[in-house]
Amino acid sequence: MISLEGEWKLQLDAEKQGQQFPFSDVITLPGTTSYARKGPKNEDVLIGALTEEYMFEGSAWYSKEVIIPDELADKACFLYLERTRLTTVWLDGQEIGSRDSLNTPHVYELTGHLRAGKQTITVRVDNTGYPTKGGHLTSPDTQTNWNGITGRIELQFYGESYLSGIRLDPDLSVRSVRITASLKGIAEGPVTVAAASFNGLATHSVPEQEFTISSSEFTIVYELGKDAQLWSEATPNLYNISITLKNNEGAAIDRYELIFGLGAFKTDGDKFTINGEKTFLRGKHDGLIFPLTGYAPTDVEEWLRILGISKSYGINHYRFHTCCPPEAAFTAADMLGIYMEPELPFWGTITEETDEGHNQAEQDYLVSEGYAILQAFGNHPSFVMMSLGNELWGSKTKIDSILKDYKTFDNRHLYTQGSNNHQFLPSILEHDDFFSGVRFSRDRLFRGSYAMCDAPLGHVQTDLPGTMKDYDDQIIPPDLRNGEVVDVEAGGTIQIQYGTEAKTVELGDAAGEWIPRIPVISHEIGQYATYPNYEEIEKYKGPLKAENFKIFRERLESKGLGHLAAKYFECSGQLAVACYKEELEAAFRSRRLAGFQLLDLQDFSGQGTALVGILDAFMDSKGMITPEEWRTFCSDAVLMARFPKYNYLSGERFTTSVELSWYRSGTPDNLELHWELTADSGTLAEGTTETKIPAGANYIDICDLNIDLPAVKHMTKSVFNLQIVGTDIRKTYDLWIYPEQNDNMLEGIHVFEELSDEALALLEQGGNVLLMPNPESLHNAIEGFYCTDFWCYPMFRSISESVNRPVPVGTMGLMINNSHPVFRDFPCEEYSTFPWWSLVQNSKSIIMDGVNREWSPIVQTIDNFERNHKLGFLFECQVGSGNLMVCALDAGKAGETLEGRQFLFSLANYMASKEFKPQYTASTAELQQLIQ
Structure with a gap:
C-alpha cells in the first residue's frame, strides 16, 4: 500500500471549464475545500442552518505525483478513495473511469497503467449533478455539500493471485462462519483460516484450518467451536479472522485480517432478538452532523468517542437518516455493541415505469447504492438493519420488489421499506422485517408529540400529566384483536411535511386498519425544542459558523431581552427533559412496541435550527441532565410506576402499580424493590417488596402500592423513590400534596x-x-x-x-x-x-x-x-x-x-x-x- 495522504495540487473549477495548467493552489488531503478554507468566502448567511464559511460547488481538480517502485510496477493495483462525491480519475492524462457512490469507497483498477518511476494521479471531484438529491449526505442542514476526499486515500497492490469480495456469514446455530470470496489469478490453491477473539472478558483462539480451493468463486465453512464468544450489545465479543492464500509451495501470497462477530439479530413476533434473547431498541437518529469539520470522521477513535457518549445515555441503536456512515463508525459500533441501520440517500417518491415523472436513472442509482452499502459494510456484526429511505411515497409494489431483491442478495440483515413511509396511510409490505413509523391511521398514534401540520397532537402535548400512557391499544386496538378490518377512506391527495417544505402526494389505495405482526419502532420521537445557548457560538471554530445563533441573539437583544437568554436556555431545557422522560417511559411501558428512534439525543443544526437535544451538536452535554439520570428512563432495565396524576390532596391515597421493563441478558429468579416517599421534612412512607420473576420475562409487574399521603397544612413537594436493591436500577418521581382549600380562593380580592x-x-x-x-x-x-x-x-x-x-x-x-x-x-x-x-x-x-x-x-x-x-x-x-x-x-x-x-x-x-x-x-x- 502507498498512502496518498498529504499535499495535493488543487484547481477549483466552479464553471466546469476543465483542467487548467498550472494548478494554482495546494490542499492537504484527506479533507475538503471548505475545511481548508479554499475558494471565495461565502457572503450568504443561513438562518435555518449553520453557515459554511467557504462553500464551493462545482468541479475541483486534485493532482499528485507518486513514485512507483520498480517491484510494484507490474502488480495488480487499485486506487482507493474512501469517501468522496462524483469522481473521475486520470493517470498521466489518461482517463481511467468515473464513480458516483456517495456512501461507499471509490475504487479504480490501475493494473496495466502503471510504470516504474514518477506518475501523476488526477482526481476530479464534482459535488453537483448528483444522480439523486442525496438526503442528509449532501444537505446544508447536516454535514453540508462538501467537495473533497476524506478517509483513506491509497494505492493498494496485489500479487499475481489474491482474494476479492470476501463475505462473512455467521451461523450461530453451529458456531461457524461461512466465508465466500473470489480467487483472482490462479484457479486453485490452499487457503488457511485462523481466528482469535478480542474485545471481551474471555479470550478464545480457534485452531488454524486449511482448505483447498478449486474454483475462482468459493465458499468454505470455518468452525469456531462450542466455546465461541457471541457478539451482542451486552457482550460485544469480536474475532480477528486471518485468511491467507498460499501457493503450492505453502508460501503466503495474500493475507487478510477481518473483524468478525458471531451474532444473530433476528425477529420473534413483535420483538427483535439478539442471539435468541429479546432486545428493545433504544435508538437515535443521526444525520452525520459534525460542526468542527463539516464532514463525517473516518477514524475509529472519534467514532468510539461519539458512540460511547450515546451509549452512556442508554442508546443501543443508530438510525442514519438518508445516509450511511463511513466504515469506522461500523467498526466502533462493533466494539461497543450498537445496532446500526444505514439508509438509502433518498427522501421522495418511488414510481413505476408507467408513472408520470418516473426517473428510472435515479431509481437504478439508488438500488445500486444499496448493493454497494451491503457489499462494503455487510461483514460488520453491528450492521443489522437497513432502510430504503426516509418518509417515502409512491408505489408500494415497487418498494416491496426492491426489498425482496436485497433480501435475496444478502439475508444477514433485517430490512424495512423505509422510515415512516406513506405517513398517513402506512401499511406493512410482504418483505418488511420490521416497521418504522408514527401512526397506523390518523388517530392510532404511537408517539408522544407531533407537529401542528400533522395533527392530532400527541399525549405529551395535550394530556394531563401522568404515567399511565402506553401504545399497546394503538398497536392492536381492542376492537381489532379478533382480526376484524375497519375500512378507511381511500384515494385522493394529501399535503404533508416534506423536508422544510410541504408537498402534495397521492394517498393511493387504502389497506384498511391493520394489525402489525412484525416489530414496530416509533420513528423520530421527542423533538422537544430548547432555547439556544448563545455561549455555544464560540465552539464553532471549524468551517461551519453559527451565524444563525448570532442572528437569534441579535433579535432577542433588539427586544431588550438579551439578559434573559441564559435563563431561557436553562428553563426550557428542564421542561424538555421532563417531556422526554414521559415520552421514553411511554415507549418502555408499551409491551407491544419493539423500540424507538429519538430525534434526537443531540441538537439538529439545520431545518430551521432544531435544538432538540439534551446534547449540543458537538455531542457535549447541555447541562440539563446527567447520563446516569437519563438512564433511569432509557436503559436495558427501566423501573416505572403507573399513576394517573402528580397532584394530590392532603391525606389522599396514592395508588400506583410498579413495573419493570427488563431486557438485560438473563433473568433473575427474584428481585427486591425498596420504595420511599420523602419530603424536606424527612421520610413520609417506605417499604420493601420481593417479587419472583418468570424465566425469560421482559415485563415484570412488581407490585401495587396504596400509600396514604400525609395530612399537610402547606403545599408540599414529595419525591417518590424506587430502587431495585443491589442494582443500578432506580427511578424518582416528583409529587405535590395540597392542603384542604376553600372553594372561593379569591374572596376579599x-x-x-x-x-x-x-x-x-x-x-x-x-x-x-x-x-x-x-x-x-x-x-x-x-x-x-x-x-x-x-x-x-x-x-x-x-x-x-x-x-x-x-x-x-x-x-x-x-x-x-x-x-x-x-x-x-x-x-x-x-x-x-x-x-x-x-x-x-x-x-x-x-x-x-x-x-x-x-x-x-x-x-x-x-x-x-x-x-x-x-x-x-x-x-x-x-x-x-x-x-x-x-x-x-x-x-x-x-x-x-x-x-x-x-x-x-x-x-x-x-x-x-x-x-x-x-x-x-x-x-x-x-x-x-x-x-x-
Whole structure:
C-alpha cells in the first residue's frame, strides 16, 4: 500500500471549464475545500442552518505525483478513495473511469497503467449533478455539500493471485462462519483460516484450518467451536479472522485480517432478538452532523468517542437518516455493541415505469447504492438493519420488489421499506422485517408529540400529566384483536411535511386498519425544542459558523431581552427533559412496541435550527441532565410506576402499580424493590417488596402500592423513590400534596375581567386589583401551551401556513421568579413543573413588547427565537395610588383543580399582604395598549 495522504495540487473549477495548467493552489488531503478554507468566502448567511464559511460547488481538480517502485510496477493495483462525491480519475492524462457512490469507497483498477518511476494521479471531484438529491449526505442542514476526499486515500497492490469480495456469514446455530470470496489469478490453491477473539472478558483462539480451493468463486465453512464468544450489545465479543492464500509451495501470497462477530439479530413476533434473547431498541437518529469539520470522521477513535457518549445515555441503536456512515463508525459500533441501520440517500417518491415523472436513472442509482452499502459494510456484526429511505411515497409494489431483491442478495440483515413511509396511510409490505413509523391511521398514534401540520397532537402535548400512557391499544386496538378490518377512506391527495417544505402526494389505495405482526419502532420521537445557548457560538471554530445563533441573539437583544437568554436556555431545557422522560417511559411501558428512534439525543443544526437535544451538536452535554439520570428512563432495565396524576390532596391515597421493563441478558429468579416517599421534612412512607420473576420475562409487574399521603397544612413537594436493591436500577418521581382549600380562593380580592373604569377608579383610590381577563377575549396574547415547542417554530409555522392548518403555539415553557413572595403558598422551581400544567393550559400570556425593561413579569412564558415576544403570564405594577396584578387565567377552570386553587390562594394571600408593593409604575395608556 502507498498512502496518498498529504499535499495535493488543487484547481477549483466552479464553471466546469476543465483542467487548467498550472494548478494554482495546494490542499492537504484527506479533507475538503471548505475545511481548508479554499475558494471565495461565502457572503450568504443561513438562518435555518449553520453557515459554511467557504462553500464551493462545482468541479475541483486534485493532482499528485507518486513514485512507483520498480517491484510494484507490474502488480495488480487499485486506487482507493474512501469517501468522496462524483469522481473521475486520470493517470498521466489518461482517463481511467468515473464513480458516483456517495456512501461507499471509490475504487479504480490501475493494473496495466502503471510504470516504474514518477506518475501523476488526477482526481476530479464534482459535488453537483448528483444522480439523486442525496438526503442528509449532501444537505446544508447536516454535514453540508462538501467537495473533497476524506478517509483513506491509497494505492493498494496485489500479487499475481489474491482474494476479492470476501463475505462473512455467521451461523450461530453451529458456531461457524461461512466465508465466500473470489480467487483472482490462479484457479486453485490452499487457503488457511485462523481466528482469535478480542474485545471481551474471555479470550478464545480457534485452531488454524486449511482448505483447498478449486474454483475462482468459493465458499468454505470455518468452525469456531462450542466455546465461541457471541457478539451482542451486552457482550460485544469480536474475532480477528486471518485468511491467507498460499501457493503450492505453502508460501503466503495474500493475507487478510477481518473483524468478525458471531451474532444473530433476528425477529420473534413483535420483538427483535439478539442471539435468541429479546432486545428493545433504544435508538437515535443521526444525520452525520459534525460542526468542527463539516464532514463525517473516518477514524475509529472519534467514532468510539461519539458512540460511547450515546451509549452512556442508554442508546443501543443508530438510525442514519438518508445516509450511511463511513466504515469506522461500523467498526466502533462493533466494539461497543450498537445496532446500526444505514439508509438509502433518498427522501421522495418511488414510481413505476408507467408513472408520470418516473426517473428510472435515479431509481437504478439508488438500488445500486444499496448493493454497494451491503457489499462494503455487510461483514460488520453491528450492521443489522437497513432502510430504503426516509418518509417515502409512491408505489408500494415497487418498494416491496426492491426489498425482496436485497433480501435475496444478502439475508444477514433485517430490512424495512423505509422510515415512516406513506405517513398517513402506512401499511406493512410482504418483505418488511420490521416497521418504522408514527401512526397506523390518523388517530392510532404511537408517539408522544407531533407537529401542528400533522395533527392530532400527541399525549405529551395535550394530556394531563401522568404515567399511565402506553401504545399497546394503538398497536392492536381492542376492537381489532379478533382480526376484524375497519375500512378507511381511500384515494385522493394529501399535503404533508416534506423536508422544510410541504408537498402534495397521492394517498393511493387504502389497506384498511391493520394489525402489525412484525416489530414496530416509533420513528423520530421527542423533538422537544430548547432555547439556544448563545455561549455555544464560540465552539464553532471549524468551517461551519453559527451565524444563525448570532442572528437569534441579535433579535432577542433588539427586544431588550438579551439578559434573559441564559435563563431561557436553562428553563426550557428542564421542561424538555421532563417531556422526554414521559415520552421514553411511554415507549418502555408499551409491551407491544419493539423500540424507538429519538430525534434526537443531540441538537439538529439545520431545518430551521432544531435544538432538540439534551446534547449540543458537538455531542457535549447541555447541562440539563446527567447520563446516569437519563438512564433511569432509557436503559436495558427501566423501573416505572403507573399513576394517573402528580397532584394530590392532603391525606389522599396514592395508588400506583410498579413495573419493570427488563431486557438485560438473563433473568433473575427474584428481585427486591425498596420504595420511599420523602419530603424536606424527612421520610413520609417506605417499604420493601420481593417479587419472583418468570424465566425469560421482559415485563415484570412488581407490585401495587396504596400509600396514604400525609395530612399537610402547606403545599408540599414529595419525591417518590424506587430502587431495585443491589442494582443500578432506580427511578424518582416528583409529587405535590395540597392542603384542604376553600372553594372561593379569591374572596376579599377585587377581581376584574377587563380594565374597566371601575377597576381604574379603584386603583386611583389606592386599591388593590387583580385583573384576570378571559383568555378567549384577548388578542394581544399567545395561547397557553405547557409542552415545549416541536422541532422548531419557524419551519413548522411556514409548513402549517402553506397547507392552511393552524400554526404551532411555539412557546418553550415558563421562566419563573420563584423567590417572589407571591409564591409563598405555591412553592415552585424556576421552570415549568406539573403544578403549572392546568394553569398554563387555561391561560394566555400577554405580549409585552416595547414595555420598559424594568417591568419584568413574575412568570414569563419563553418565546421562540423567531418571534422573541416578551410574554407575561403573571405580572404586577403600580397604577396611580393602587397596585395591580395581571394574570390572563380562566379562574373558573383553574379553580377546578387542586393546583389551580392553591395558586389562586397564594396569589390572594400575597395581594392581601403588605408585601404587595410593585416596583414598576405603569400608566393607564400602557395598560390599555397591553390588555386588548
